[in-house]
Amino acid sequence: MSDTVFPAGTLMKGKRGLVMGVANKNSIAWGIAQQLSAQGAELAFSYQGGELEKRVRPLVESLGGDPFMVTADVTDDASMDACFEAIKDKWGGLDFLVHAIAFAGKDELKGSFTHNTTREGFKRAMDISAFSFVDAAKRASALMPSKEDGGGAMVSMTYLGAERVVPNYNVMGVAKAALEASTRYIARDLGPAGIRVNAISAGPMRTLAMAGIAGGKTLMKTGKDWSMLKEDTTMEGVAGAALYLLSDLGKSCTGEVLHVDAGFHAVGVPDIDEL
Numbered sequence: 406m407s408d409t410v411f412p413a414g415t416l417m418k419g420k421r422g423l424v425m426g427v428a429n430k431n432s433i434a435w436g437i438a439q440q441l442s443a444q445g446a447e448l449a450f451s452y453q454g455g456e457l458e459k460r461v462r463p464l465v466e467s468l469g470g471d472p473f474m475v476t477a478d479v480t481d482d483a484s485m486d487a488c489f490e491a492i493k494d495k496w497g498g499l500d501f502l503v504h505a506i507a508f509a510g511k512d513e514l515k516g517s518f519t520h521n522t523t524r525e526g527f528k529r530a531m532d533i534s535a536f537s538f539v540d541a542a543k544r545a546s547a548l549m550p551s552k553e554d555g556g557g558a559m560v561s562m563t564y565l566g567a568e569r570v571v572p573n574y575n576v577m578g579v580a581k582a583a584l585e586a587s588t589r590y591i592a593r594d595l596g597p598a599g600i601r602v603n604a605i606s607a608g609p610m611r612t613l614a615m616a617g618i619a620g621g622k623t624l625m626k627t628g629k630d631w632s633m634l635k636e637d638t639t640m641e642g643v644a645g646a647a648l649y650l651l652s653d654l655g656k657s658c659t660g661e662v663l664h665v666d667a668g669f670h671a672v673g674v675p676d677i678d679e680l
């Protein structure tokens with residue numbers, strides 16, 4: 406278990422969840438999975454398929470227990486059908502969902518948003534990064550217990566580029582805005598069924614997805630230098646927020662976008678002596 410995990414506990418004992426979006430050991434989904442596992446959650450992992458299994462399987466096996474891995478390409482209805490069918494067959498239900506999936510083409514993650522965004526690229530970013538949450542939420546909610554039996558919880562991953570203009574984030578910022586709005590709409594729909602739906606807006610973190618954004622290093626440095634805490638966003642903080650939102654600690658919290666970015670989102674002007 407990595408040192409980004411809080412001491413073991415029982416906050417998620419008896420809960421089963423699907424984690425979507427582990428690509429490697431640096432993935433945010435993996436940080437969250439380890440935290441949930443340390444609190445007793447039983448986890449299923451979906452990955453896009455192909456070569457990825459080689460990277461994901463050893464991680465999943467390191468958690469011990471009975472590794473449960475399913476393929477799910479979120480752009481493919483048949484693949485999503487098979488993923489949720491496998492969960493239904495094995496568990497008969499589901500208590501929570503972690504959605505940590507996004508994609509936009511490299512050419513669209515640099516330069517001018519206005520000039521570089523193609524119709525195809527826009528649709529692809531929206532499909533993989535925003536609609537996939539709507540689709541997964543629909544499927545997951547169908548497997549969740551009734552409100553009387555505890556309901557369920559879901560979390561998606563977003564970034565400040567949804568709310569503010571961040572150079573090069575471009576079409577992904579627009580997709581994240583759609584993801585955040587979707588999170589609120591889904592939260593309203595599923596609220597009466599006792600299912601809470603929230604998003605975590607994480608500061609820049611060193612992952613594969615971050616490596617695809619032009620100037621990612623500068624985003625990381627600015628994210629730290631201009632933050633209130635003067636530090637990078639930590640996996641421990643993001644995974645802790647997920648634990649809060651997915652466990653009973655987060656009761657009464659839904660439709661929320663929780664910023665976990667060392668306070669960067671609330672800073673209007675960087676420190677005066679840096680100007």
Ligand code: NAP
Nearest residue numbers: 426428432433453478479506507562564609610612613614
């Ligand atoms: P990551 O490790 O690269 O994870 C992204 C995941 O999305 C990968 O597992 C990737 O699988 C998956 N994915 C892409 N297209 C898919 C598809 N069609 N079907 C199924 N899965 C697909 O990067 P990450 O930074 O942890 O990203 C996780 C989430 O956090 C994303 O929503 C991201 O936007 C968000 N986030 C990241 C940061 C940051 O600074 N890193 C900050 C705020 C929010 P493949 O590898 O197979 O493509």
